[in-house]
Amino acid sequence: MVELLLPKNSKVKSGKNFVIKEKAKTKKVFLIYRYNPDTKENPRVDRYELDISDCGPMVLDALITIKNKVDPTITFRRSCREGVCGSCAMNIDGTNTLACTKYISDVKGPIKIYPLPHMPVIKDLVPDLSGVYKQYNSIEPWLKTKNNNHNDRERSQSPKEREELDGLYECIMCFCCSTSCPSYWWNGDKYLGPAILLQAWRWIADTRDEATDERLDKLQDSFKLYRCHTIMNCTKTCPKGLNPAKAISNIKKKILARN
Ligand code: SF4
Ligand code: SF4
Ligand code: FES
Secondary structure (H helix, E strand, O other): OOOOOOOHHHOOEEEEEEOOOOOOOOEEEEEEEEOOOOOOOOOEEEEEEEEHHHOOOEHHHHHHHHHHHHOOOOOOOOOOOOOOOOOOEEEEOOEEEEOOOOEHHHOOOOEEEEOOOOOOEEEOOEEOOHHHHHHHHHOOOOOOOOOOOOOOOOOOOOHHHHHOOOOOOOOOOOOOOHHHOHHHHHHOOOOOHHHHHHHHHHHHOOOOOOOHHHHHHHHOOOOOOOOOOOOOHHHHHOOOOOOHHHHHHHHHHHHHHHO
Protein backbone atom coordinates (compact mmCIF):
# COMPACT_ATOMS: atom_id res chain seq x y z
CA MET A 1 0.00 0.00 0.00
CA VAL A 2 1.20 3.54 -0.74
CA GLU A 3 2.58 5.26 2.35
CA LEU A 4 1.21 8.82 2.40
CA LEU A 5 2.44 9.87 5.82
CA LEU A 6 6.03 10.49 6.87
CA PRO A 7 7.53 7.69 8.97
CA LYS A 8 7.51 8.69 12.65
CA ASN A 9 11.30 8.93 12.85
CA SER A 10 11.51 11.49 10.04
CA LYS A 11 9.17 14.07 11.58
CA VAL A 12 11.08 17.27 12.32
CA LYS A 13 10.78 18.29 15.98
CA SER A 14 11.70 21.55 17.68
CA GLY A 15 15.13 21.33 19.26
CA LYS A 16 17.52 23.27 21.46
CA ASN A 17 17.36 26.99 22.12
CA PHE A 18 20.64 28.96 22.26
CA VAL A 19 19.95 32.41 23.70
CA ILE A 20 22.32 35.33 24.16
CA LYS A 21 22.28 36.89 27.60
CA GLU A 22 23.47 40.38 26.75
CA LYS A 23 21.04 42.84 25.15
CA ALA A 24 22.05 43.31 21.51
CA LYS A 25 20.46 45.72 19.05
CA THR A 26 21.67 43.55 16.21
CA LYS A 27 20.26 40.25 17.44
CA LYS A 28 19.18 37.84 14.70
CA VAL A 29 17.52 34.45 15.12
CA PHE A 30 18.56 31.43 13.03
CA LEU A 31 16.39 28.31 12.88
CA ILE A 32 18.63 25.50 11.68
CA TYR A 33 17.81 21.93 10.69
CA ARG A 34 19.78 19.36 12.66
CA TYR A 35 20.08 15.65 12.01
CA ASN A 36 22.61 13.20 13.35
CA PRO A 37 22.40 9.64 11.96
CA ASP A 38 24.55 8.36 14.84
CA THR A 39 21.70 8.95 17.30
CA LYS A 40 18.27 7.40 16.98
CA GLU A 41 16.70 10.85 17.38
CA ASN A 42 14.37 12.54 14.93
CA PRO A 43 15.63 15.54 12.97
CA ARG A 44 15.03 18.77 14.84
CA VAL A 45 15.24 22.52 14.32
CA ASP A 46 17.57 24.32 16.75
CA ARG A 47 17.13 28.01 17.50
CA TYR A 48 20.21 30.21 17.73
CA GLU A 49 20.33 33.86 18.74
CA LEU A 50 23.35 35.71 17.39
CA ASP A 51 24.64 39.26 17.73
CA ILE A 52 25.36 39.84 14.05
CA SER A 53 27.48 42.93 14.73
CA ASP A 54 30.02 40.28 15.66
CA CYS A 55 30.18 38.46 12.32
CA GLY A 56 30.38 39.09 8.57
CA PRO A 57 27.35 40.02 6.45
CA MET A 58 26.58 36.65 4.81
CA VAL A 59 24.56 33.69 6.05
CA LEU A 60 27.73 31.58 5.79
CA ASP A 61 29.50 34.04 8.12
CA ALA A 62 26.70 33.51 10.64
CA LEU A 63 26.97 29.72 10.35
CA ILE A 64 30.74 29.88 10.89
CA THR A 65 30.27 32.17 13.91
CA ILE A 66 27.68 29.79 15.37
CA LYS A 67 30.03 26.83 14.85
CA ASN A 68 33.05 28.65 16.31
CA LYS A 69 31.41 30.41 19.23
CA VAL A 70 28.06 28.82 20.06
CA ASP A 71 27.69 25.20 18.99
CA PRO A 72 30.66 23.30 17.48
CA THR A 73 28.47 20.27 16.65
CA ILE A 74 26.73 21.94 13.71
CA THR A 75 27.85 20.54 10.34
CA PHE A 76 27.81 22.18 6.91
CA ARG A 77 29.97 22.28 3.77
CA ARG A 78 31.85 25.34 2.57
CA SER A 79 35.11 26.10 0.88
CA CYS A 80 35.66 29.17 -1.33
CA ARG A 81 33.22 31.54 0.46
CA GLU A 82 32.83 33.54 -2.74
CA GLY A 83 30.30 31.66 -4.84
CA VAL A 84 32.64 29.59 -7.00
CA CYS A 85 32.85 26.12 -5.43
CA GLY A 86 29.14 25.35 -4.93
CA SER A 87 29.69 23.52 -1.65
CA CYS A 88 27.65 25.81 0.63
CA ALA A 89 24.39 25.30 -1.31
CA MET A 90 21.44 24.99 1.07
CA ASN A 91 17.83 26.10 1.47
CA ILE A 92 17.69 29.53 3.09
CA ASP A 93 14.40 31.27 3.78
CA GLY A 94 12.63 28.79 1.47
CA THR A 95 14.98 29.17 -1.52
CA ASN A 96 17.91 27.05 -2.63
CA THR A 97 20.95 29.28 -2.76
CA LEU A 98 24.58 29.70 -1.68
CA ALA A 99 25.08 30.62 1.98
CA CYS A 100 28.23 32.58 1.11
CA THR A 101 26.49 34.95 -1.32
CA LYS A 102 23.22 35.34 0.60
CA TYR A 103 23.12 38.47 2.76
CA ILE A 104 21.73 38.07 6.29
CA SER A 105 20.05 41.46 5.78
CA ASP A 106 18.06 40.08 2.81
CA VAL A 107 15.88 38.07 5.20
CA LYS A 108 13.36 39.78 7.45
CA GLY A 109 12.78 38.00 10.76
CA PRO A 110 14.28 34.64 11.72
CA ILE A 111 16.37 32.92 9.04
CA LYS A 112 15.33 29.32 8.38
CA ILE A 113 18.16 27.12 7.11
CA TYR A 114 17.59 23.60 5.79
CA PRO A 115 19.67 21.26 3.62
CA LEU A 116 18.95 21.14 -0.14
CA PRO A 117 15.51 19.51 -0.43
CA HIS A 118 14.73 15.96 -1.52
CA MET A 119 18.27 14.66 -1.09
CA PRO A 120 19.28 12.13 1.56
CA VAL A 121 20.95 13.95 4.46
CA ILE A 122 24.33 12.81 5.75
CA LYS A 123 24.32 15.17 8.73
CA ASP A 124 22.67 18.54 9.50
CA LEU A 125 23.04 20.71 6.37
CA VAL A 126 25.12 18.21 4.38
CA PRO A 127 23.23 16.39 1.61
CA ASP A 128 24.39 13.12 0.09
CA LEU A 129 25.35 14.02 -3.49
CA SER A 130 26.67 10.60 -4.52
CA GLY A 131 23.58 9.86 -6.68
CA VAL A 132 23.80 13.11 -8.61
CA TYR A 133 27.56 12.69 -9.14
CA LYS A 134 26.90 9.18 -10.53
CA GLN A 135 24.50 10.83 -12.99
CA TYR A 136 27.19 13.40 -13.83
CA ASN A 137 29.61 10.59 -14.59
CA SER A 138 26.99 8.98 -16.87
CA ILE A 139 27.09 11.91 -19.32
CA GLU A 140 30.87 11.51 -19.74
CA PRO A 141 31.75 15.13 -18.98
CA TRP A 142 34.94 15.43 -20.96
CA LEU A 143 35.95 16.34 -24.50
CA LYS A 144 35.63 13.30 -26.80
CA THR A 145 37.49 13.30 -30.10
CA LYS A 146 37.82 10.79 -32.93
CA ASN A 147 40.25 12.12 -35.48
CA ASN A 148 43.69 13.39 -34.79
CA ASN A 149 44.00 15.93 -37.63
CA HIS A 150 45.43 18.26 -35.05
CA ASN A 151 48.69 16.33 -34.63
CA ASP A 152 48.28 16.37 -30.87
CA ARG A 153 48.12 20.17 -30.91
CA GLU A 154 45.41 22.13 -29.14
CA ARG A 155 41.97 22.23 -30.82
CA SER A 156 41.24 25.88 -31.35
CA GLN A 157 37.87 27.64 -31.55
CA SER A 158 36.84 30.92 -33.12
CA PRO A 159 35.62 33.56 -30.63
CA LYS A 160 32.08 32.89 -31.91
CA GLU A 161 32.37 29.14 -31.29
CA ARG A 162 33.75 29.83 -27.85
CA GLU A 163 30.78 32.10 -27.11
CA GLU A 164 28.51 29.04 -27.40
CA LEU A 165 29.85 27.97 -24.01
CA ASP A 166 28.89 31.20 -22.26
CA GLY A 167 26.20 30.54 -19.67
CA LEU A 168 27.37 26.92 -19.44
CA TYR A 169 30.98 26.87 -18.28
CA GLU A 170 30.06 29.09 -15.29
CA CYS A 171 28.01 26.29 -13.67
CA ILE A 172 29.51 25.51 -10.27
CA MET A 173 27.60 22.24 -9.75
CA CYS A 174 25.86 23.46 -6.62
CA PHE A 175 22.66 21.52 -7.49
CA CYS A 176 20.36 24.33 -6.31
CA CYS A 177 18.50 23.83 -9.61
CA SER A 178 18.06 20.05 -9.55
CA THR A 179 16.87 20.11 -5.95
CA SER A 180 14.25 22.76 -6.76
CA CYS A 181 12.82 20.77 -9.70
CA PRO A 182 9.58 18.89 -8.92
CA SER A 183 10.29 16.37 -11.70
CA TYR A 184 13.67 15.64 -10.14
CA TRP A 185 12.10 15.29 -6.68
CA TRP A 186 9.80 12.52 -7.87
CA ASN A 187 12.00 10.82 -10.48
CA GLY A 188 15.53 11.72 -9.40
CA ASP A 189 16.67 8.10 -9.81
CA LYS A 190 15.94 8.15 -13.57
CA TYR A 191 15.54 11.78 -14.65
CA LEU A 192 18.95 13.47 -14.97
CA GLY A 193 17.68 16.85 -13.74
CA PRO A 194 18.66 20.39 -14.80
CA ALA A 195 22.23 20.52 -13.43
CA ILE A 196 23.34 17.35 -15.23
CA LEU A 197 21.43 18.20 -18.42
CA LEU A 198 23.06 21.66 -18.52
CA GLN A 199 26.41 19.89 -18.26
CA ALA A 200 25.38 17.45 -21.02
CA TRP A 201 24.53 20.40 -23.27
CA ARG A 202 27.88 22.03 -22.39
CA TRP A 203 29.68 19.16 -24.21
CA ILE A 204 27.18 18.93 -27.09
CA ALA A 205 27.55 22.70 -27.65
CA ASP A 206 31.36 22.48 -27.69
CA THR A 207 32.47 22.61 -31.33
CA ARG A 208 35.63 20.64 -30.49
CA ASP A 209 33.64 17.62 -29.26
CA GLU A 210 33.11 14.83 -31.83
CA ALA A 211 30.65 12.61 -29.95
CA THR A 212 27.45 14.62 -30.41
CA ASP A 213 25.42 11.76 -31.91
CA GLU A 214 26.38 9.26 -29.20
CA ARG A 215 25.60 11.86 -26.55
CA LEU A 216 22.17 12.58 -28.05
CA ASP A 217 21.45 8.83 -28.44
CA LYS A 218 22.05 8.35 -24.74
CA LEU A 219 19.86 11.31 -23.76
CA GLN A 220 16.92 10.42 -26.04
CA ASP A 221 15.03 8.68 -23.26
CA SER A 222 11.59 9.33 -21.82
CA PHE A 223 13.01 9.53 -18.29
CA LYS A 224 16.56 10.91 -18.59
CA LEU A 225 15.52 14.00 -20.59
CA TYR A 226 11.79 14.17 -21.19
CA ARG A 227 10.72 14.38 -17.55
CA CYS A 228 11.42 18.11 -17.83
CA HIS A 229 8.05 19.84 -18.12
CA THR A 230 9.46 23.37 -18.39
CA ILE A 231 8.28 24.44 -14.93
CA MET A 232 11.35 26.78 -14.79
CA ASN A 233 12.07 26.47 -11.03
CA CYS A 234 15.63 25.58 -11.99
CA THR A 235 16.30 28.82 -13.86
CA LYS A 236 14.58 30.89 -11.20
CA THR A 237 16.73 29.50 -8.41
CA CYS A 238 20.20 29.31 -10.02
CA PRO A 239 22.48 31.51 -7.85
CA LYS A 240 24.81 32.06 -10.83
CA GLY A 241 22.00 33.40 -13.04
CA LEU A 242 22.25 30.50 -15.53
CA ASN A 243 19.40 29.03 -17.53
CA PRO A 244 19.33 25.21 -17.28
CA ALA A 245 15.78 25.10 -18.71
CA LYS A 246 17.12 26.65 -21.94
CA ALA A 247 19.95 24.12 -22.09
CA ILE A 248 17.37 21.31 -21.76
CA SER A 249 15.27 22.84 -24.51
CA ASN A 250 18.39 23.09 -26.74
CA ILE A 251 19.02 19.35 -26.30
CA LYS A 252 15.39 18.58 -27.21
CA LYS A 253 15.60 20.81 -30.30
CA LYS A 254 18.85 19.17 -31.41
CA ILE A 255 17.28 15.71 -31.09
CA LEU A 256 14.21 16.87 -33.03
CA ALA A 257 16.34 18.36 -35.80
CA ARG A 258 18.26 15.15 -36.45
CA ASN A 259 15.21 12.80 -36.32
S1 SF4 B 1 12.32 23.47 -16.39
FE1 SF4 B 1 12.58 21.28 -16.36
S2 SF4 B 1 14.42 20.98 -15.21
FE2 SF4 B 1 13.76 23.07 -14.80
S3 SF4 B 1 12.55 22.90 -12.91
FE3 SF4 B 1 11.21 22.68 -14.63
S4 SF4 B 1 10.98 20.49 -14.99
FE4 SF4 B 1 12.79 20.83 -13.74
S1 SF4 C 1 22.93 25.53 -13.27
FE1 SF4 C 1 23.10 26.99 -11.58
S2 SF4 C 1 21.93 26.06 -9.92
FE2 SF4 C 1 22.34 24.46 -11.40
S3 SF4 C 1 24.17 23.46 -10.67
FE3 SF4 C 1 24.80 25.02 -12.15
S4 SF4 C 1 25.23 26.83 -10.93
FE4 SF4 C 1 24.07 25.46 -9.62
S1 FES D 1 31.60 28.40 -0.09
FE1 FES D 1 32.01 28.07 -2.23
S2 FES D 1 30.14 28.63 -3.17
FE2 FES D 1 29.81 29.10 -1.09
